[in-house]
Amino acid sequence: MTFLASAWRSSIGAKIVMAVTGIVLFLYAIAHMLGNLQVFIGQDAINAYGVLLRAFPPFLVVARAVLLLSVGLHIIAAIRVTLLNRAARPERYAVRKAQEASLAARTLLVSGVLIATYVVYHVMHFTTRNFATTYSELHDSAGRHDIYSMVVGSFQDPIISIAYIVAMILVAFHLSHGIGGFMQTLGWTHPRYGTRRLGLVIATIIAIGYIAVPVASLLGILELPAGAEMAAGGH
Amino acid sequence: MKLTLRIWRQKSPNDQGRLVSHQLDDVSEHMSFLEMLDVLNEKLLAEGQEPIAFDHDCREGICGTCSMVINGVPHGPERATTTCQLHMRKFRDGQTITVEPFRAKAFPVIRDLVVDRGSFDRVIQAGGFISANTGGAPDANAIPIAKGEADVAMDAAACIGCGACVAACPNASAMLFVAAKVVHLTHLPQGQPERAARVREMVRTMDAEGFGYCSNHFECEAVCPKEISGRFISELNREFRELFWRGKS
Numbered sequence A: 001m002t003f004l005a006s007a008w009r010s011s012i013g014a015k016i017v018m019a020v021t022g023i024v025l026f027l028y029a030i031a032h033m034l035g036n037l038q039v040f041i042g043q044d045a046i047n048a049y050g051v052l053l054r055a056f057p058p059f060l061v062v063a064r065a066v067l068l069l070s071v072g073l074h075i076i077a078a079i080r081v082t083l084l085n086r087a088a089r090p091e092r093y094a095v096r097k098a099q100e101a102s103l104a105a106r107t108l109l110v111s112g113v114l115i116a117t118y119v120v121y122h123v124m125h126f127t128t129r130n131f132a133t134t135y136s137e138l139h140d141s142a143g144r145h146d147i148y149s150m151v152v153g154s155f156q157d158p159i160i161s162i163a164y165i166v167a168m169i170l171v172a173f174h175l176s177h178g179i180g181g182f183m184q185t186l187g188w189t190h191p192r193y194g195t196r197r198l199g200l201v202i203a204t205i206i207a208i209g210y211i212a213v214p215v216a217s218l219l220g221i222l223e224l225p226a227g228a229e230m231a232a233g234g235h
Numbered sequence B: 001m002k003l004t005l006r007i008w009r010q011k012s013p014n015d016q017g018r019l020v021s022h023q024l025d026d027v028s029e030h031m032s033f034l035e036m037l038d039v040l041n042e043k044l045l046a047e048g049q050e051p052i053a054f055d056h057d058c059r060e061g062i063c064g065t066c067s068m069v070i071n072g073v074p075h076g077p078e079r080a081t082t083t084c085q086l087h088m089r090k091f092r093d094g095q096t097i098t099v100e101p102f103r104a105k106a107f108p109v110i111r112d113l114v115v116d117r118g119s120f121d122r123v124i125q126a127g128g129f130i131s132a133n134t135g136g137a138p139d140a141n142a143i144p145i146a147k148g149e150a151d152v153a154m155d156a157a158a159c160i161g162c163g164a165c166v167a168a169c170p171n172a173s174a175m176l177f178v179a180a181k182v183v184h185l186t187h188l189p190q191g192q193p194e195r196a197a198r199v200r201e202m203v204r205t206m207d208a209e210g211f212g213y214c215s216n217h218f219e220c221e222a223v224c225p226k227e228i229s230g231r232f233i234s235e236l237n238r239e240f241r242e243l244f245w246r247g248k249s
């Protein structure tokens, strides 16, 4: 364990923590997006997926624990790296002209804080269901929790949708630097192929995958099933 | 050319320091940036003022001494060029040029534009060397080295240790410098015996000297007068990762 401690103290070690936890969250972002996209297959598919995720309780416990640990370590490493980096340049330049650093790279901390804030709101909305519950507690004809109606019904509210879309753009923004970053940090680079463009491409795909759901709900491409509105209280 | 120069003046390490404006009316566009500063210093001396202290040595782009940040960019606006090789034709008549020292905790200002880059020397002392037997020089080509490996080593060895990477990095990180030195020796047979210790000790010293952490902005690569590639940083990370897995970090 001493080598773990000294690795954590070293600059590259802290970066490895940043990268590995970032990858966990990145993979989760992809998995979550693929899960969401099942609303396009239909009510039955996504509701069955919801049952499947809960079919084996230890899986959910472990997945949540890994995610929470990753979020925690990612934030702690970010705070530590930021503070040390501020200390490394105590005096600012009067004139400073960035040559290469992208806006996403320079605002990583800001996008990270905003995303974390949104995630708390998002979990309270859809997972612990503390508010905006009009469509949250419905059940389908098979007696399953009606995730489909919860998602589509919620996203028919433009405010909920816009907040979500903005948050997903921030996620893509964060990832556009983060993906190239973890590849560089872990040494997964190739002399001939750059990693920076790749990050932007993958991040854009992820953003589109997420944003498709609220957009389709707003445009009426995804519709509430017959009876859902009645069940939700006749809105 | 007429120029307005805003130059950082700082009497001593503990002095507050400030930007001071100087007017220069008769600058030839064929002058190098340092020659222009020489002319300004002549003028200041003639007026009985203190000349501007700045570092320089070879003035041919190979020693890495001429450290300054010109209009927000270390070594100024021209890519792949040291300050001493930068010419005034890269500027416009009537332009205002701001000149500041390299800024980093690990590069404290000594006076005006002169900073102490001893931290780089200490990083090199920690591992940027090989151990070799003394005696007669070995025969050339006695140790075969593949062309590809030699090319990478030579590209990395082009680093002149000027510190522009640190000056440009938003985090004042020295990763590009350390990476160049590590990669240079890692790709040669002579660098193998101390390979692991070199990475461990150079990174440790780099951290202890107060340089920041790399966050992959690639500003360093953009300002490097020798165009050292940012992918060497990735290679240093890879070397470090190996230590980590083997529990030697």
Ligand code: FES
Pocket (backbone or CB within 6 Å): B055, B056, B057, B058, B059, B060, B061, B062, B063, B064, B065, B066, B082, B083, B084, B085
């Ligand atoms: S003075 Fe030697 S590189 Fe500029």
